[in-house]
Each structure stands twice: as C-alpha cells, then as structure tokens.
Amino acid sequence: MxxxxxxxxxxxxxxxxxxxxxxxxxxxxxxxxxxxxxxxxxxxxxxxxxxxxxxxxxxxxxxxxxxxxxxxxxxxxxxxxxxxxxxxxxxxxxxxxxxxxxxxxxxxxxxxxxxxxxxxxxxxxxxxxxxxxxxxxxxxxxxxxxxxxxxxERTRDKIAATRRKGKWAGGHPLLGYDVDPRGFRLVVNEAEAERVRAIFALYLEHESLLPVVQELERRGWRNKRWQTRKGRERGGKPFTRTNLHRLLTNVAYVGKIRYKHEVHNGEHPAIVDPAVFARVQALLHRNGRTRGAPVRNKFGALLKGLLRCVPCGCAMTPTHTTKDGNKRYRYYVCSSAQKRGWNTCPSKSIPAAQIEQLVVEQIRCIGKDPDLLQATITQARAQDEARLAELEAERRGLDRELARWHAELQKIPPNPVDDPTIARLADLQERIRLAEDRTGRVREEAAAIRRRRIDDDEVALALSVFDPVWESLTPAEQARVVQLLVERVDYDGARGKVSITFQPAGIKTLADELADQGGREKIA
Incomplete structure (x- = not known):
C-alpha cells in the first residue's frame, strides 16, 4: 500500500x-x-x-x-x-x-x-x-x-482671523484671567489681577528680573494654576526669569491680543495701566544688554537709580564728558533720548552737580521748614498705608485660597490608595503649607510697618542732624544717606519741576543711626 x-x-x-x-x-x-x-x-x-x-x-x-x-x-x-x-x-x-x-x-x-x-x-x-x-x-x-x-493651514488661518478680531484663540490661561467656559473669552480674576499689578510694580521698583523672582519666591507666589476639562491640575510652577519676562511682556494685560508681529485690540478688559506697561517695556529693553545687572558707578553719582525723566517715564543715567584735557563734566541723561533722539524728550539731560545740589538742599530745607516737614511726614505715612493696604489685600486672597484648599482636602478619603488621589493630597498639603507660610510673613511685614511708623520727632531728628553731618561724609557715605532717605526723584524738563519721594523706613533708620554716639561711623 x-x-x-x-x-x-x-x-x-x-x-x-x-x-x-x-x-x-x-x-x-x-x-x-x-x-x-x-x-x-x-x-x-x-x-x-x-x-x-x-x-x-x-x-x-x-x-x-x-x-x-x-x-x-x-x-x-x-x-x-x-x-x-x-x-x-x-x-x-x-x-x-x-x-x-x-x-x-x-x-x-x-x-x-x-x-x-x-x-x-x-x-x-x-x-x-x-x-x-x-x-x-x-x-x-x-x-x-x-x-x-x-x-x-485651515487651523492657522482660523487662529489668525480670531486674533485679528481681538478674540481669545486658546492656549494656556493667563495669571489674572480665567477662561469663560460658556465662550472662548477671558474674564478678569480679581485676586490674581491684584498680584499681576503687584508684579509689575515690583519690577519697576527693582528694575531687574532676578530680585523680583526672589521676592515672588519669598512670598510663595506661583504661576497660573488651572484644571483641564478632565479635572487634571496644570501650572502653578514657581516663577523664573524666563516666565516672568513672558508675563511682563504679554500685551494681553493691557487689553490687547498678539498674533505673530501684529497687535490688535482685544475683547477682554485690561488689568495693567498702559503707562505702567510702557515703563516696564522700556526698562526691559534697556536691560536687554546688561540682563539687569547693576552698572558700576565710577564717579559717585548720588542719584544713580533714583532719577527719572517724567515725560518719557524712564530712568536718567549718569554719564560724563571730558573737556580741556582733564576737566570732567557730569550729567544725567534721559535713556529714552539716547535711543530715540534728543528731539523726542524735553528733559534730555541735566548737569549732575546741579540736580544733586538741589536734592541735598531740599533735604536740608525740610529740617528747617515746619510745613515741608509735615508734608514729608504725610507722604511717608501715605506710603506706609498704601503698602499696608496691599498686604491686607494679599492676606485676604491667601485666606480665600486656604479656605478653598481645606474644603477640597476634606473631600479626600482618610487613607487614599490610588496614585492620583495620593498625588493630589500631597499637592494640596504643599500648597496649604506655602500659603500659611506666606500668610505669616505678610502679617510680620504688616506688623513691622506699624512698628516703624515714624513720628514728628523722629523725622525732625533725622533731618536736623543731616545738615551739620553732611559735609563731613565721604562721597560713598553721602550716596548711602541719599539712598536711605530718597525713594525716587522725578525731573520734568518740560516744566522745569523736580519732585522727591522719600522712604519712610530710611528716614527712621537714619534717625536711629545719627542719634547714636558715633553715628557717622554707622553711616559708613
């Protein structure tokens, strides 16, 4: 087979x-x-x-x-x-x-x-x-x-048309605004808007990104935190120089919408004053070359970092020219006029000795004139009250956040076992810890302001001792005293006016130092 x-x-x-x-x-x-x-x-x-x-x-x-x-x-x-x-x-x-x-x-x-x-x-x-x-x-x-x-191509065209109409075209939500779930538009978050304005003010005060980043870290402030449609938490990261610069240059805060190199009027309201925004942009542009690092003060300019041009809203920087071989002439020059041309600024420049002598004489006069003395005290107290109001607004915002996070914490089971819930619990506890720490620091700063409030006798002491001591100080010591007493000097070249804003804490510090035996050594 x-x-x-x-x-x-x-x-x-x-x-x-x-x-x-x-x-x-x-x-x-x-x-x-x-x-x-x-x-x-x-x-x-x-x-x-x-x-x-x-x-x-x-x-x-x-x-x-x-x-x-x-x-x-x-x-x-x-x-x-x-x-x-x-x-x-x-x-x-x-x-x-x-x-x-x-x-x-x-x-x-x-x-x-x-x-x-x-x-x-x-x-x-x-x-x-x-x-x-x-x-x-x-x-x-x-x-x-x-x-x-x-x-x-259709997506890009739609985004371009949307932004040219001033509409919000999507992306990560901005600090200071929430996205209206009923429509694609931005609505102001008042608590966050206060923080945004405070951040702009801090940059105008420090004129450099890094000190502002450090202050925001000290306060425990973070970037915008939001939830996705699926309830996932996003954002809330600490500020860095990069994202701080992005915030300070975002035209959305003055009610605008940017598309590539175009800027259009937006449908959403502004939360930052356009003049403040313009001053910040000028400072950022000026600091672009030096990254905000302080410039060396070679010739003892008393008003370096204090003098500002009122018409242009920018700093006046010290400079000098040499004539007749070795004779040096010092000036303060409007930084905007240097970049855009002398015809654009009515202040242009002012001799350094003239403006410095004017400020020093004004300080001397305050100690001798009761009316000026009282005006200075009123100004100093107004600055304290403004800072206290800012701290109180921040404290209220922190209290609201703490109440919301504690309520959310109560909804989490006592012994969670799944990873997302454990991660959310840890995140809430960390946020509560940071907010409570910041609340304590806010209260301490407010208490310190109340303790340091100056009275008439302290101001009189500081400014009366100023006159006889001034001439015996070295240029470095004189610069330190001016930096202690003066917060800002505004020069309006168009009207020929100079105004001085004093630092209340500096007046008290100077009073304490000069009242002590050997006060001159302490100034140094």
Missing part, C-alpha cells in the same frame, strides 16, 4: 496590529476607537489563517498622539520589536493610522524592507509585498500628507 505524503507546513506569519487616535477623547470608554481598530485588524488576520497568519498578543496602541511625527511610545516599541525579529507583518486599519508624514513613512518602510516585514491596510486592501501594493501605498500616503497640511 502506498504511504501518504505529509502535508506541507506553511510558514508562520507573526502579525502585529498597530492602532492610533489623535486625541484622548473617548479613550476612557469600555470600547473605544483603538479597540475598534484592533478588532478589525484581528478579523483580517484570522481571515488569512490559511496562509499561516497569526496575531501576536502584544498591543501597540497610541491614544492621544498625532500622526505627524514618530514621537509615539507604542510606535517606538513596534519598531524595536521589528528590529528584534519578532514581527513579520504590521496590520493597520488605515494608512494614516501609522503616519501622516510622507518622510516618516518612507523611513519606516526602509525599516520594514530591511527586516523583511510586510505592511497591510485593512480598509484599503493592499499589501506591500507586491509592487502594486507599494504604488497604491505611496499614492494614499501622499493624499494623507496633503490632507494634514490642509488641516494645518
């Missing part, structure tokens, strides 16, 4: 199904788009079981990833398994699930060919194992990339 021939064994084709969805919307459902794509791929592989096709158990699912690049975890794992020789065929629902970039797809095809891996699209019915399949694939991929580029 003739023996039966054994049936030929077909080679096994190990198939991997790759799935992708551009957004993560709907992925929380029990049966989502990725499941549907894998089910279609599974059915196709089973239909080819007679050819030796078998489905690998590993899942290669990229949910929430664009097809415009290859930065996808499941795709990278798929390519690694191909290079390791674990895959013979890649199955997708449609070509654009694998890639929408012709260049990226060409690179993947090189990898597929190198490791003898075929590629199959279920709905478009082609196989790259044949020349016709490769031709159809290239045509389909070209159209997929064309569609992607058209979508990108």
């Amino acid at each position: 003739k023996k039966a021939q054994p049936r030929a064994t077909l080679p096994v084709v190990r198939c991997a199904v790759y799935t992708r969805k551009s957004t993560d919307e709907g992925l929380e459902q029990e049966f989502n788009s990725l499941d549907a794509q894998r089910e279609a791929g599974d059915a196709f592989v089973r239909s080819q079981a007679g050819e030796g096709w078998t489905l690998l158990p590993d899942r290669y699912d990229d949910g929430g990833f664009t097809g415009g690049n290859m930065e996808r975890p499941a795709l990278q794992r798929l390519l690694a398994d191909i290079e390791a020789g674990r895959i013979d065929c890649v199955v997708v629902y449609k070509v654009d699930r694998l890639s929408r970039s012709l260049l990226d797809f060409a690179r993947m095809m090189e990898t597929f060919e190198k490791y003898h891996v075929s590629f199959v699209s279920v709905t478009q019915q082609f196989n790259t194992a044949t020349s016709m399949g490769r031709l159809v694939l290239n045509v389909l991929l070209s159209f997929a990339q064309f569609e992607r580029e058209i979508i990108s």
